[in-house]
Amino acid sequence: MACRITELVLDCHDPDRLAEFWCAVLGYEVIGHEPDGLALGPAGARFGEGPLTLILARTENPRRGKLPLHLDVSPAGVDQETELARLTALGARPADVGQTGEESWVVLQDPEGNEFCLLRTDVGEA
Structure with missing residues (x-):
């Protein structure tokens, strides 16, 4: 038995603005709304199947320096x-x-x- 990576979470100030960008880049759409962010993924995809879901999580704390993951x-x-x-x-x-x-x-x-x-x-x- 093993785990699979199903989501990648990206902290951001403005999930709506970044959703426009990343949906256009990846051909994704907004597939879920949360109080603190948005979930992006391929149209019609089921969670855990196919490409990763990208979560844009709202934060007021800006990141500092180079990300350790990209x-x-x-x-x-x-x-x-x-x-x-x-x-x-x-x-x-x-x-x-x-x-x-x-x-x-x-x-x-x-x-x-x-x-x-x-x-x-x-x-x-x-």
């Missing part, structure tokens, strides 16, 4: 450059976490400054 996303049906342009248009910004410039991934931040990486490999249509 998301990696991969382009789906396009190249990295095309996906980078799309993510930037959605509100992602470049982030410097000490990369050398030789990496195959691009480090970005969401509208609240949470780092994530855009990988190079196209994983096929979403």
Whole structure:
């Protein structure tokens, strides 16, 4: 018997604003409303099956420094450059976490400054 990771919780100031961003990035929708946040996931997905649910939990305490955990996303049906342009248009910004410039991934931040990486490999249509 083993556990499976079913949710990833991201503390944030404005769950509604981040939901717009992450739903557009991942092709997710809001699948649950809580008093202190939102749950995002694929349309019609059942909890624990398929991709992780992303929980956006409202907090008044801003994070400090680099996150010890971050998301990696991969382009789906396009190249990295095309996906980078799309993510930037959605509100992602470049982030410097000490990369050398030789990496195959691009480090970005969401509208609240949470780092994530855009990988190079196209994983096929979403």
